[in-house]
Amino acid sequence: MFRATKRPSHSADVGGFRIELRRRAEDSAALRALTRICPSACFRFGESDRIEFSSENCTLCGTCRRVCGATGEIAWFAPERIGAPARRLA
Numbered sequence: 001m002f003r004a005t006k007r008p009s010h011s012a013d014v015g016g017f018r019i020e021l022r023r024r025a026e027d028s029a030a031l032r033a034l035t036r037i038c039p040s041a042c043f044r045f046g047e048s049d050r051i052e053f054s055s056e057n058c059t060l061c062g063t064c065r066r067v068c069g070a071t072g073e074i075a076w077f078a079p080e081r082i083g084a085p086a087r088r089l090a
């Protein structure tokens with residue numbers, strides 16, 4: 001099991017959901033694969049060959065959540081209800 005840092009390095013609010021990229025010391029193969037398989041090209045290689053996340057064209061397809069489910073590098077949070085904290089989705 002991979003462990004991600006607690007603080008997100010990139011996060012975005014999309015359609016009420018929050019998607020966070022939680023960096024590890026090195027990007028996993030699964031995270032790197034998202035540069036090829038995210039249908040909206042939200043992931044790209046940035047400085048020092050690290051993965052950058054931009055939600056600009058995200059369609060909430062869920063691919064990143066499934067592909068990185070085991071690494072913990074992508075976290076999704078359900079829309080906040082009034083007065084309730086955001087709830088992390090599995």
Ligand code: SF4
Nearest residue numbers: 038058059061062064
């Ligand atoms: S939900 Fe789909 S479109 Fe949005 S960032 Fe993840 S893989 Fe890309």
